[in-house]
Amino acid sequence: MNSLDSEHLMNELRLHKDYIPTDNADDADLIIINTCSVREKPVQKLFSELGSINKAKKAGAKIGVCGCTASHLGQEIIKRAPYVDFVLGARNVSKIKDVVDIKGAVEVDINYDESTYTFGNSEQSLYKTSANISIGCDKECTYCIVPFTRGDEVSIPSEMIISQIQKAVDKGALEVMLLGQNVNNYGKRFSDGSAKSSFTKLLQDVSKIEGLxxxxxxxxxxxxxxxxxIEEFAKNPKICKSIHIPLQSGSTKVLKDMKRGYTKEWFLNRALKIRELVPDVRISTDIIVAFPTETHEDFLDTMDVIEQVKFDQIFNFKYSPRPNTAALDLTPVMSDEEASARLEKVIELHKIHQEELVYANKGKIMKVLFDELKPNGEISGFSDNYIQVFVKGSEELLGKIVDVKITGASRTTLKGEIV
Ligand code: SF4
Structure with missing residues (x-):
C-alpha cells in the first residue's frame, strides 16, 4: 500500500508540479520519506534518517514526511525536526500538490475522503499494476494502529477501479494487484452513493477486462x-492461486482479546477448504507471537494451526505495543526471553514446511510472468501462485507469460528452463 501511495505521490508531483524522479538524493529538490507505523522500529528510525538527509541534501531542497507516521505524529514531526517542510498523512495523498509549496504545512486528517479522487497514472509501461479498492479500515483489532492513521473504511467505486486498470492494461500491464486493508469487505460503503456491492462481484467485473x-x-x-x-477464487482462471490469510493467533481466546472476530476453528475451516479446492494454492499469513495475554497453551494453538495449514510463507512478528491501541494497557503474561523463544519456534517450524512445499515444485510446469533482468544472463518472474522463478534468458521474455519446467529450488525461489 505504501508503495502505491509513493507512486501516487510521484505521479501527482510530475503531473501538477513538473517534478521528475532522480536516483541521486544529493541532487534532489524534494525528498519525501513515506513512512510506516505498524511497528515501533520504523518510527524510531524516522528521526535519525531525517537528520542524515538534512545534512546531505543540497541547499534549498525541501523535505516532506508522508504516510502513517505522518498521520500519527503530525505537527510533532516539525517540532522535533524543524527543517521538515511539510507533513502529509496516509489519507491525504492527493493534497501533495498543495502542501509541497507551503512551508510548515501539516495535513493529516484521517477522515479526509479521497476515495473518488482520480490519481495521475504512471507514464511508464509496466507489466504489473496496482489499484487501491478501498481506503481505511473499520475493524478495531486491539494491537493495530492503522484505523488511527488511515481512518474509516470507504470503498472506491468499481467504475473508477476498472477504468484505472484498463488504462494500465492499454499500456502493457498483464497483472493487477488489488489493494485494501480488508479487500474482501469491499462494497459496504461508498461516499458517492453507489449501491452496496461485494468483493466477489468486483473480482468478476475486473476479470472481464480484456487483455488483463x-x-x-x-x-x-x-x-x-x-x-x-472461496468458490470464485477457486474457479476464476484469472485469479492467481496465492492468498494471504492473516491468522495473527491460533488461540480463540487470544483472537477474542485481539478483537479479530473469528475463531481457531473458523480459520482452519477456511484455510483447509481453500487447500482442498485449489490444489496448487500458496497460502501466506501474518502471525503475532507474544500478544500480552498469550499463555503457553495459547501459543501451542498457534503452532497447531501452523502444523495443520502448512503455510508457504509466514510474516511473523513479536507483539509491538503501539500508541492509541487498546492492547497498550495490557500487562504481558510472559517475559521478553519467552516471547523471543516463541518467535524462534514459529520460525523453525515454518522453515520445515517452507522447504517441503517449495521442493515439491521440482518437475512441474509453471506459467511465469517475466519482469526483471538479472545478472549472469538470467531473468526472473513470478509463477501464478507467486513464487519467484529464475531462468536463463534475456529481454525478449520481459512482459511475457511463458511455460517453465522447474529444475531446482532454494527455500524461497525456483530455477527452471523454458519449455
Ligand atoms: S483489520 Fe485489524 S489488523 Fe488489519 S488494518 Fe484493520 S485494524 Fe489493523
Missing part, C-alpha cells in the same frame, strides 16, 4: 471469507 491476464489481491480478512468468495 492475472488478478492478485491483498489483504483479505479471514472473517469475510464466505463460500461464495
Amino acid at each position: 491476464q492475472r488478478i492478485r489481491f491483498t489483504s483479505p480478512h479471514p472473517l469475510h471469507m464466505d463460500d461464495e468468495f
Whole structure:
C-alpha cells in the first residue's frame, strides 16, 4: 500500500508540479520519506534518517514526511525536526500538490475522503499494476494502529477501479494487484452513493477486462471469507492461486482479546477448504507471537494451526505495543526471553514446511510472468501462485507469460528452463 501511495505521490508531483524522479538524493529538490507505523522500529528510525538527509541534501531542497507516521505524529514531526517542510498523512495523498509549496504545512486528517479522487497514472509501461479498492479500515483489532492513521473504511467505486486498470492494461500491464486493508469487505460503503456491492462481484467485473491476464489481491480478512468468495477464487482462471490469510493467533481466546472476530476453528475451516479446492494454492499469513495475554497453551494453538495449514510463507512478528491501541494497557503474561523463544519456534517450524512445499515444485510446469533482468544472463518472474522463478534468458521474455519446467529450488525461489 505504501508503495502505491509513493507512486501516487510521484505521479501527482510530475503531473501538477513538473517534478521528475532522480536516483541521486544529493541532487534532489524534494525528498519525501513515506513512512510506516505498524511497528515501533520504523518510527524510531524516522528521526535519525531525517537528520542524515538534512545534512546531505543540497541547499534549498525541501523535505516532506508522508504516510502513517505522518498521520500519527503530525505537527510533532516539525517540532522535533524543524527543517521538515511539510507533513502529509496516509489519507491525504492527493493534497501533495498543495502542501509541497507551503512551508510548515501539516495535513493529516484521517477522515479526509479521497476515495473518488482520480490519481495521475504512471507514464511508464509496466507489466504489473496496482489499484487501491478501498481506503481505511473499520475493524478495531486491539494491537493495530492503522484505523488511527488511515481512518474509516470507504470503498472506491468499481467504475473508477476498472477504468484505472484498463488504462494500465492499454499500456502493457498483464497483472493487477488489488489493494485494501480488508479487500474482501469491499462494497459496504461508498461516499458517492453507489449501491452496496461485494468483493466477489468486483473480482468478476475486473476479470472481464480484456487483455488483463492475472488478478492478485491483498489483504483479505479471514472473517469475510464466505463460500461464495472461496468458490470464485477457486474457479476464476484469472485469479492467481496465492492468498494471504492473516491468522495473527491460533488461540480463540487470544483472537477474542485481539478483537479479530473469528475463531481457531473458523480459520482452519477456511484455510483447509481453500487447500482442498485449489490444489496448487500458496497460502501466506501474518502471525503475532507474544500478544500480552498469550499463555503457553495459547501459543501451542498457534503452532497447531501452523502444523495443520502448512503455510508457504509466514510474516511473523513479536507483539509491538503501539500508541492509541487498546492492547497498550495490557500487562504481558510472559517475559521478553519467552516471547523471543516463541518467535524462534514459529520460525523453525515454518522453515520445515517452507522447504517441503517449495521442493515439491521440482518437475512441474509453471506459467511465469517475466519482469526483471538479472545478472549472469538470467531473468526472473513470478509463477501464478507467486513464487519467484529464475531462468536463463534475456529481454525478449520481459512482459511475457511463458511455460517453465522447474529444475531446482532454494527455500524461497525456483530455477527452471523454458519449455
Ligand atoms: S483489520 Fe485489524 S489488523 Fe488489519 S488494518 Fe484493520 S485494524 Fe489493523
